[in-house]
Amino acid sequence: MTHNVLVVDDEPKLCDLLASALSQNGISVFTAGNGLHALKVLEVEDIDLVISDWRMPGMDGPQLLAEIKSRFPQLPVIVMTAYSTVKNAVQSMRNGAFDYIAKPFDIDELDITVSKALQFRDILKDNQRMRAELDEHQQIDSLIGDSPSFRRVLQAIDSVRESNATILLTGESGTGKEMVARAIHKHGNRADKPFVAVNCAAIPEGLLESEMFGHRKGAFTGAVTDRIGRFQQADKGTLFLDEIGEMPLALQAKILRALQERVIEPVGDPRERKVDVRVIAATNKNLLEAVANKEFREDLYYRLNVFPIPLPALRERVEDIAPLARHFAHSLGAAAGKRITGFSPQALQAMAHYSWPGNIRELQNCVERATIVASGAVIEDDDLPAYLFASSPAGSGAILNEGARVPPDLDAALAEVEKAYILAALAQSNGVQAAAAQLIGISERSFWYRLKKLGIHVDKIVR
Structure with a gap:
């Protein structure tokens, strides 16, 4: 790995000497004649280590060290001094220096000190990388x-x-629209700014404008203080407008202006406020039908629908039921003080054949109930709610009980059942094919x- 080292000294000859010595070890050396430089x-440069003189005109070594610790807290600094008193050395270490070397210095001693500092820097970088990867992994795991x-x-x-x-998330209730919105925010360029969520269907119509844009004291009965709205709360960040299809037509025009002009007007205050907000809207309604029925503004629809993301229903992603269920079982089991290790093949098969009209939210509730009633570490089919076994297989269009109508394609229906059974066995065996084959009583071939x-x-399949 190539390292970049910055040498700071007001003596050009010493800078050249250090540059020559360090470059022998494959280090790229930058030089500066004073602290400001x-x-x-x-x-502008990705520096791994600073070697700075103690006494320099203008900004001296201690001042430069303080600035570096303030602006680049994880950047190691080695202090050089011809006045190698214990007091100077101790003071520099207390102020955050990695180490110090005394002038005139021995090249071998310099190499050892620099090597230790760069190793320290590499460890810090690795830790940062691993934390970033862990955060990324955790965020991705939330979208299983x-x-x-x-x-x-x-x-x-x-x-x-x-x-x-602007993004428009569409899909049935319970498909995870808010989770997707949060993932977009956390992975985007506004991740360190606010994420503000508003359920447009949960706020009374008379309060919705004040909730969105804020109000001035005295603007209406009950407005006893000034209040900022959700747009201002989300400034520089992301505003998530859930159930946007339930927003009253009168307010839609003001939302449209806020999106187009990036300005808002609090209730009772004619002064405009500039806002910088990234909007993600979500709905389980067909907004085009709402537009045709004059229930939703056409211009607002196209302003929101810049980047549409349709979310599939759970019955359209049967392969994801098992990993989602395991994820919920582990987290909910831990919260309940239980160690749930997985599901029996019969339980997974039952879940794979249910149509999940409530989607992921319903699956989570189902697993939560099962973790409560389960007597062992493995959730059995008896632990699942009875309604799972009274419904038709997901996507098959058939009810496999007495009096059921004949499926339109028997081979396809049987293949669906066979696939669900094999997926359940693979999930139970953690992807070990020989073990999965043994579970369902067939040969590996x-x-x-x-x-x-x-x-x-x-x-x-196996994550």
Whole structure:
């Protein structure tokens, strides 16, 4: 790994000497003749270590050290001094210096001290990288699924997260629209700014304008103080407008102006306020139908629909039911003081065949109930609510009980059942194919044939 070291000294000959010595070890050396010049270098170059003189005209070593610790707290600094008193050395270490060397210095001693400082820097960088990867992993884990329909959602998130484009999330209730909105915010260029969520259907119509734009004291009965609205709360960040289809027509015009002009007017205050907000809207309604029925403004619809992301229903991503259920079981089990390790194949099969009209929210509630009633570490089919077994298989269009109508394609229906059963066995065996084959009582050769026939890729199932 190539390292960049900045040498700061008002003696050009010493800078040249250090540059020559350090470059022998493959280090790239930058030089500065004073503290102010050094700070300018640090602003434009990726420096791994600063070696600074103690006494310099203008900004001296202690002042430069203080500035570096303030602006670049994880950047190690080695202090050089010809006045190598214990007092100076102790003071520099207390102020955050990594180490010090005395002039005139021994080259071998310099190499050892620099090597230790760069190792320290590498450890800090690795820790930063691992924390960033962990944060990224945790955020991605909050959006669990590897079905083709959900991969399209993840790809859309990746495409739009760094932009400021307005996003419209559509899909049935419970499909995770707010979770997707939060993921876009956390992975985007506004991640360190506020994320403000508003449920447009949960706020009384008479209070919605004040909630969105704020109000001045005395603007209406009950307005006893000034209040800022959600747009100002989300300034520089993200505003999530859930159930946007329930917003009254009168307020839609003001929302449209806020999106177009980036200005708002609090209730009772004619002065405009500039806002910089990235808007993500969500709805479970068909907004085009609402536009046709004069229930939603056409111009607002197109302003919101800059980057649409449709979220699939859970019944359209059957492959994701098992990993989602395991995720909920682990987190909810831990919260309840239980150690849930997984589900039996029969339980997973039952969940895979249910249509989940409430989508992910319903699945979470189902798993929460099961973790409460489960007597062991594995959730059995008996632990699941009875209504799961009285419904039709997800996506099959058939009810497999007495008096049921005949499915339109028996082979397709049987393949769906077979696939769900194999997925359940793979989930229970953590992806070990031989163990999964044993669980369902067939040979490994037969199991591999069925995987190929049904288009199941094990590395995409087990997470």
